[in-house]
Amino acid sequence: MIEMKDVYKTYPNGVIALNGISVRIKQGEFVYVVGPSGAGKSTFIKMMYREEKPTSGSIVINGVNLAKLKDSRVPLLRRHIGVVFQDFKLLPKLTVYENVAFALEVIEESPKVIKKKVMEVLDLVGLKNKARFYPNELSGGEQQRVSIARSIVNSPKIVIADEPTGNLDPENSWGIMELFEQINDRGTTIVMATHNREIVNTMKKRVIAIESGKIVRDEARGEYGYEA
Amino acid sequence: MRLSTLRRHARESLKSLGRNGWMTFASISAVTVTLLLVGVFLVIMFNMNHFANKIENDVEIRVYIDLTATDKDKQALKAQIEGISEVKDVQYSSKEQELQNLIKSFGEEGSSFRLFEQDNPLSDVYIVKAAKPTDTMKVAKKIETFKFAHKVRYGKGQVEKLFKTLRIARNVGLGLIVGLLFTAMFLISNTIKITIFARRREIEIMRLVGATNGFIRWPFFLEGLWLGVIGAIVPISLILFVYYNIYAFLKPKLTVPFLQLLPFNPFMWEISFVLLMLGACIGVWGSMMSVRKFLKV
Ligand SMILES: Nc1ncnc2c1ncn2[C@@H]1O[C@H](COP(=O)(O)OP(=O)(O)O)[C@@H](O)[C@H]1O
Ligand SMILES: [Mg+2]
Numbered sequence: 001m002i003e004m005k006d007v008y009k010t011y012p013n014g015v016i017a018l019n020g021i022s023v024r025i026k027q028g029e030f031v032y033v034v035g036p037s038g039a040g041k042s043t044f045i046k047m048m049y050r051e052e053k054p055t056s057g058s059i060v061i062n063g064v065n066l067a068k069l070k071d072s073r074v075p076l077l078r079r080h081i082g083v084v085f086q087d088f089k090l091l092p093k094l095t096v097y098e099n100v101a102f103a104l105e106v107i108e109e110s111p112k113v114i115k116k117k118v119m120e121v122l123d124l125v126g127l128k129n130k131a132r133f134y135p136n137e138l139s140g141g142e143q144q145r146v147s148i149a150r151s152i153v154n155s156p157k158i159v160i161a162d163e164p165t166g167n168l169d170p171e172n173s174w175g176i177m178e179l180f181e182q183i184n185d186r187g188t189t190i191v192m193a194t195h196n197r198e199i200v201n202t203m204k205k206r207v208i209a210i211e212s213g214k215i216v217r218d219e220a221r222g223e224y225g226y227e228a
Numbered sequence: 229m230r231l232s233t234l235r236r237h238a239r240e241s242l243k244s245l246g247r248n249g250w251m252t253f254a255s256i257s258a259v260t261v262t263l264l265l266v267g268v269f270l271v272i273m274f275n276m277n278h279f280a281n282k283i284e285n286d287v288e289i290r291v292y293i294d295l296t297a298t299d300k301d302k303q304a305l306k307a308q309i310e311g312i313s314e315v316k317d318v319q320y321s322s323k324e325q326e327l328q329n330l331i332k333s334f335g336e337e338g339s340s341f342r343l344f345e346q347d348n349p350l351s352d353v354y355i356v357k358a359a360k361p362t363d364t365m366k367v368a369k370k371i372e373t374f375k376f377a378h379k380v381r382y383g384k385g386q387v388e389k390l391f392k393t394l395r396i397a398r399n400v401g402l403g404l405i406v407g408l409l410f411t412a413m414f415l416i417s418n419t420i421k422i423t424i425f426a427r428r429r430e431i432e433i434m435r436l437v438g439a440t441n442g443f444i445r446w447p448f449f450l451e452g453l454w455l456g457v458i459g460a461i462v463p464i465s466l467i468l469f470v471y472y473n474i475y476a477f478l479k480p481k482l483t484v485p486f487l488q489l490l491p492f493n494p495f496m497w498e499i500s501f502v503l504l505m506l507g508a509c510i511g512v513w514g515s516m517m518s519v520r521k522f523l524k525v
């Protein structure tokens with residue numbers, strides 16, 4: 001459960017990125033966040049994994065108010081939230097397997113558990129047979145699958161994604177969307193900012209539209225609503 | 229911390245040492261030069277202090293008693309000297325004793341003084357010590373005014389000159405060392421900065437997936453530690469080797485009681501320990517400077 005109340009965010013340079021956002025997202029929902037460039041979608045997403053702090057207002061995730069969360073507690077929060085980006089953020093010198101295992105190693109998971117979890121999740125994203133490949137030996141879609149595998153390897157309750165298909169061709173984008181559906185089917189909440197009109201219109205999920213830092217539309221089975 | 233985690237940190241930090249090549253070399257060299265100078269300085273300072281303490285303890289006032297003084301006069305003089313509040317100790321030394329001391333101090337050649345045994349030209353002496361060596365001059369001046377104090381002597385000139393030289397040398401040395409310490413720390417912090425930039429992607433991902441700040445810091449902390457500790461190896465070995473030889477060479481030649489080098493053991497082990505710790509501190513400190521500034525964790 002994610003609940004935002006009257007969230008305002010003014011960046012140090014004076015830009016008001018969020019201008020009074022209130023929203024509730026229940027556990028297991030699949031939510032698209034749409035809106036023009038510069039509307040505040042990324043800022044909205046960053047609030048949820050505490051990359052940015054709100055200037056005012058509250059963001060409560062599973063009972064914890066992120067606005068008041070101490071910096072030292074942020075790592076623990078992040079272990080329960082998976083994050084996926086447009087640019088994959090893979091480490092080029094590590095193999096597929098190592099990239100995913102990295103997420104568990106740095107939170108000091110035991111080697112035995114790491115091996116089991118990584119193989120499971122690589123199987124889920126369909127890359128078990130490419131575990132020894134390096135990122136530059138993979139297509140964009142495959143690289144994004146690795147990054148998704150990494151985001152869910154610790155079994156988070158929430159996965160948030162900022163334009164995960166932004167760098168992919170339509171075919172690869174559909175594959176990635178299917179993967180997110182699959183993850184959502186297991187009960188994981190998904191919040192995804194996207195510019196992909198076709199996907200949003202076809203998938204018929206909840207759509208939150210943000211413009212100038214405000215929610216202008218919130219529909220249960222929404223449409224993209226902007227010209228592509 | 230898990231053993232596998234510690235191994236991971238160690239591996240990462242060693243990899244960075246190799247990857248940073250010249251910066252690693254420059255940092256280690258800076259630590260080496262710094263610690264070498266610190267080491268030489270410490271060795272000299274401690275030895276000088278050792279001399280100074282010996283001499284200081286030897287600062288005594290010799291009061292030559294007038295030849296015409298009777299036993300009673302001597303008693304009165306002693307009482308007067310003991311009456312001075314700064315005086316700690318008054319010892320009587322008869323002229324016969326003085327002659328024996330003289331003969332002894334000249335060793336072999338001293339025997340030629342034996343002919344004075346029949347007709348001793350020396351005076352009886354009171355040997356006076358002030359409670360604080362720095363009060364020596366004051367006490368001596370007072371005693372000079374007493375009756376039957378024929379002559380008053382003390383080694384003021386040398387002692388004060390030595391202390392003054394020592395103080396100047398210490399200050400100059402300290403200034404130099406502080407400058408060098410900062411240079412070494414600065415170089416190390418720069419090396420760590422390079423590592424941080426080389427690994428910024430990794431750090432970003434570590435943060436995203438919930439690695440703790442402590443975990444993220446460890447490899448940098450270790451890299452700094454290695455730089456400092458490796459930098460301490462050459463200075464320690466060199467100082468041990470050179471001091472050992474100097475000590476072996478000079479020991480038989482330095483026969484004057486207060487002019488003695490500090491013995492190799494435990495002095496050299498103490499110096500080695502200090503240098504090693506100093507190296508480690510420079511390394512960790514330099515590393516922490518960059519970690520605080522560039523890691524923002
Ligand atoms: N770190 C930042 N510092 C200052 N301004 C920012 C920062 N990040 C975003 N902004 C500004 O905030 C506004 C919203 O940005 P963003 O949330 O990235 O929008 P979107 O993802 O919808 O394109 C924009 O005007 C952007 O320039
Ligand atoms: Mg954005």
